[in-house]
Amino acid sequence: MVWLRLGGTDFPESGWHDTPLSVFGSLHTAVQEVLKGETWDAYFFDGSYFVKIIPVAAVPGSPRLVRIAGVCDNDESNPVVLADITAPLRDVVESLNSVLQSLRAWAADEGDAEIQAMLLAMADLPEPVAPAPISPS
Secondary structure: OOOEEEOOEEEOOOOOOOOHHHHHHHHHHHHHHHHOOOOEEEEOOOOOEEEEEEEOOOOOOOOOEEEEEEEEOOOOOOOEEEEEEEEEHHHHHHHHHHHHHHHHHHHHHHOOHHHHHHHHHOOOOOOOOOOOOOOOO
């Protein structure tokens, strides 16, 4: 089971059945790209659900923010946003790194060398750098 809690909404829903490592891998890749300033999608593999992660324009001297929208695209011509939040990018990175560490420990405990190697190949995400404050002229 794998789902996200976006604000007060469980997306796609609490107890969602999916392939957790695939969803986590997609999310990890998406946040890597967001750290570079790109908008990226992370996919759930069962159903028609994805999360669009959008960097918010940075304000010098303030923490970087990210908009996260949980989307259902059963009707591709008319997708529906089921959850939409803005959060500090640092919090998103910290949460993903914590899950990655937990998954690595689980794979080690299970003795699953293949999954453990895959998780070890995923680097911890770097802490986002806040934009520099504007210096007075």
